[in-house]
Amino acid sequence: MNIEEFRELCLQKKGVTEEFPFDEDTLVFKVLGKIFTIAPLERIPSQVNLKCDPDRAIELRETYAGIITPGYHMSKVHWNTLLLEHLPAGLIVELVDHSYELVVSKLTKKQKTALEGMI
Numbered sequence: 001m002n003i004e005e006f007r008e009l010c011l012q013k014k015g016v017t018e019e020f021p022f023d024e025d026t027l028v029f030k031v032l033g034k035i036f037t038i039a040p041l042e043r044i045p046s047q048v049n050l051k052c053d054p055d056r057a058i059e060l061r062e063t064y065a066g067i068i069t070p071g072y073h074m075s076k077v078h079w080n081t082l083l084l085e086h087l088p089a090g091l092i093v094e095l096v097d098h099s100y101e102l103v104v105s106k107l108t109k110k111q112k113t114a115l116e117g118m119i
Contacts, residue, residue, distance in 0.1 A: 001089045003039060003046040009093060010037060013100050015115045032111050036103040037096065038074070046084040049074050050099040060095075 001009075010016055010029040017030050027039040038049040049071045052060065057080050060068045067086045071079025084092065104115065 001084050001087070001092050003041065003048075003084065005089075006039065006046070006048060006084055006092065006096075009096055013096075014118050016100075031100060031103050032107060032115060034103045034107065036099045040072075045086070047072070047081055048084060049079050049081050050095050051078055051102045052080045052095070052098060053102065054078060056098070 007018070007027070011018065013031065015031045016036075017033075019028055019030070020026060021028055025040060025042040027041055028035055029037045029039075036051055040047065054077050057070075057077070060080060061070065064087065067083045069081045070076035072081045074081075080095075082092065082095065104112065107115065
């Protein structure tokens with residue numbers, strides 16, 4: 001999966017926006033203002049940071065050593081960095097869904113209701 005395909009995947013999710021809050025090279029995807037993925041566009045090969053359950057993060061890092069690593073410039077407990085071109089597309093979709101759901105699960109009841117009402 002390349003970075004454009006990754007971008008399209010993220011934008012298909014309900015309530016997602018994209019922005020460049022840090023600099024012109026770091027694309028951030030948020031659900032109702034909460035970050036669920038960061039894509040540093042200047043990195044080659046393409047990589048992204050995704051939120052992840054801590055136990056699952058360790059498992060993924062062991063299974064995909066060197067391809068999934070502790071989150072670059074992020075909490076090493078809750079974030080992973082993925083090299084996009086080296087992973088199966090299905091796994092990337094699964095991990096984007098996981099990151100998105102982790103963030104949604106922490107939204108307030110009011111925010112979750114607002115999200116449910118979005119198209």
